[in-house]
Amino acid sequence: MKKPEESKNSFNRNTLIIKSLKKNWRIFLILLIYLISVSIIICKHEPWFDEAQIWLLTRDANLTDLFFKYLHYEGFPGLFYLILMIPAKLKLPYLSLNITSAIIAVAGVFVFLRNAPFPNIIKILFPFSYFIFFQYAVVARNYVLLPILLFLIAKIYRDKTNKIYLFAVLLCLLANTSVHGFLITISLLLLHLVDLFKDWSKLNKSLKSKQFRAFLIIVIILGLTVVQILPIPNDKVPQRENNFSFLNFIKVSFSVLNDFMTENFLLSFVLLFLILLWFKLRGVLLLYLFPNLVLLSLFSIKVYKGWHQGIPFLLLIFVMWISLEDRMINNSKRSRIVRNLALFSTAVVLVIHVYWSLIVSINDFNSPYSASLEVANYIKSHQLEKRKIYVSSFHSISILPYFEDNIFDNHNNGKRPSYFWWSARNNNLIHKKIDGISEEIPINVHSLIENQPDLIIIGIKFPWQENIPRLSGYKFAARFEGNLYWKDRIYEKDSFVLFLRKGISVAK
Numbered sequence: 001m002k003k004p005e006e007s008k009n010s011f012n013r014n015t016l017i018i019k020s021l022k023k024n025w026r027i028f029l030i031l032l033i034y035l036i037s038v039s040i041i042i043c044k045h046e047p048w049f050d051e052a053q054i055w056l057l058t059r060d061a062n063l064t065d066l067f068f069k070y071l072h073y074e075g076f077p078g079l080f081y082l083i084l085m086i087p088a089k090l091k092l093p094y095l096s097l098n099i100t101s102a103i104i105a106v107a108g109v110f111v112f113l114r115n116a117p118f119p120n121i122i123k124i125l126f127p128f129s130y131f132i133f134f135q136y137a138v139v140a141r142n143y144v145l146l147p148i149l150l151f152l153i154a155k156i157y158r159d160k161t162n163k164i165y166l167f168a169v170l171l172c173l174l175a176n177t178s179v180h181g182f183l184i185t186i187s188l189l190l191l192h193l194v195d196l197f198k199d200w201s202k203l204n205k206s207l208k209s210k211q212f213r214a215f216l217i218i219v220i221i222l223g224l225t226v227v228q229i230l231p232i233p234n235d236k237v238p239q240r241e242n243n244f245s246f247l248n249f250i251k252v253s254f255s256v257l258n259d260f261m262t263e264n265f266l267l268s269f270v271l272l273f274l275i276l277l278w279f280k281l282r283g284v285l286l287l288y289l290f291p292n293l294v295l296l297s298l299f300s301i302k303v304y305k306g307w308h309q310g311i312p313f314l315l316l317i318f319v320m321w322i323s324l325e326d327r328m329i330n331n332s333k334r335s336r337i338v339r340n341l342a343l344f345s346t347a348v349v350l351v352i353h354v355y356w357s358l359i360v361s362i363n364d365f366n367s368p369y370s371a372s373l374e375v376a377n378y379i380k381s382h383q384l385e386k387r388k389i390y391v392s393s394f395h396s397i398s399i400l401p402y403f404e405d406n407i408f409d410n411h412n413n414g415k416r417p418s419y420f421w422w423s424a425r426n427n428n429l430i431h432k433k434i435d436g437i438s439e440e441i442p443i444n445v446h447s448l449i450e451n452q453p454d455l456i457i458i459g460i461k462f463p464w465q466e467n468i469p470r471l472s473g474y475k476f477a478a479r480f481e482g483n484l485y486w487k488d489r490i491y492e493k494d495s496f497v498l499f500l501r502k503g504i505s506v507a508k
Helices: 004-023 025-044 049-060 063-074 079-089 096-115 120-128 130-138 142-159 164-175 179-202 205-229 246-261 265-282 285-301 306-323 333-366 372-381 394-402 445-449
Strands: 389-391 430-434 437-441 455-460 474-480 483-486 489-493 495-501
Touching: 025 096, 025 120, 025 130, 025 333, 049 063, 049 079, 049 096, 049 394, 063 079, 063 205, 079 096, 079 142, 096 120, 096 130, 096 142, 120 130, 120 333, 130 142, 130 306, 130 333, 142 164, 142 179, 142 306, 164 179, 164 205, 179 205, 179 285, 179 306, 246 265, 246 285, 246 306, 265 285, 265 306, 265 333, 285 306, 306 333, 333 483, 372 394, 372 474, 372 495, 394 455, 445 455
Parallel strands: 389 455
Antiparallel strands: 430 437, 455 495, 474 495, 483 489
16 A cells, blocks of 8 residues: 555656646657657668668677778768667567667657747648658668757757767767768867857856866767778778869759758758848858858768758758757847748748658658568568579668578678678679769679579669679569659669579479
8 A cells, every 4th residue: 555655746746747748748749640650651661771781780790890890881980880789689670770760760859849949830840851750760870860969969059168068978979970970070069169269268267177178078089980980991892983173062062952952943042041141140150051061072072862961951950949049039120030031941941841751651651662671571482591592782781681691692601791891802792883983783694693593683773784684594583673762752773683593493
């Protein structure tokens, strides 16, 4: 029997929970709708190569090899890998990859809904915007960590000098999400040093000492991050050649800014101009422009993929958040007009993003995102996993997470590890330059038949791979279609064609 005091405490706790639910019911309702919607799409989503590679690395590699060998080839710091090692090493199902991503995404949305100083319409739209709902949630990659960390930084940004240790920890975590997060960290740190220089005489001795200690911590962590991802000279698969020129920078910048806004050039830049006008009025224009210039320089020099668009999009929301903080807001008529125009522009962008989310979710729900699951099911249903299987392309690795071991005889000699090694010493693949990019293809498709494998799996990702030659001694077995859906269209294919050696009998 409960004591009177325990009953009273229990009653008080229940009362507080009820009051919290009543006060924040909109937040919990939006969060619940977001959680259910993302969960439905995840249950139908077939992870593609990039997702599979992350899972296989965390499943098959030990901590030392991951951080001191393979991350050099992946080009990502280890924070997301470290998180995923928990379900992977516990031998939880492959679905755990996307569930983990969804949990992080939900946490980020909660931080946004609970703390962001946006009007209700933006709070309703934002969780269902393209990158927050799909590309950085359903698709499980390192980028899912960016929203929650940027939102936590935005929450304390105006008071970062007084909360310098918390600011330092969040910057260190942000730096370990991706190269982009690393560059944003550097940018925010430099801007903080500028702010410190302006206000240094106003700080007391204790606060000054904290700044030095925090700066030292950040520098050490940034150094360790560089050690993780610094490429090994002459031992990494070559990617796009560096192409630095001012003309290319302008071209890429205009493309990126248009693509993440609305994909309508005129509309995008009218809306962006209105938002930047508000940033200028609020004194945060440099906070938006500086990290963006750094990111756009990276995109124009090294590599730019569609999913990178989400990073300047998040920066826009991040700076808008900070610009709307109540402190020292100018309530003049001009300020209110510019503020409302900026918020209206943001809402228009979000409406378009929600439309993209809807279309991509319908496509992913109705059709395979990757054909890897169907191929794995075919192999299992015909009991081919113990047969001699050869594959033709790196993205065939997306099939392997559905098996406990590596079943491909021409990949790592048919043994673990199952992940792909992006090293120039990997003899499985050579490189063919397509539109300035080195793509991995077999030396010769016909070379796959030299050792007479029982099953040949040919990956179809690019148009030039569609021209499949006749394989002597083999018969067509099946073709499975997959498409990496992007906004309201297809980004690229993720299909496979299977050939069985003639005379091989398989289970029906």
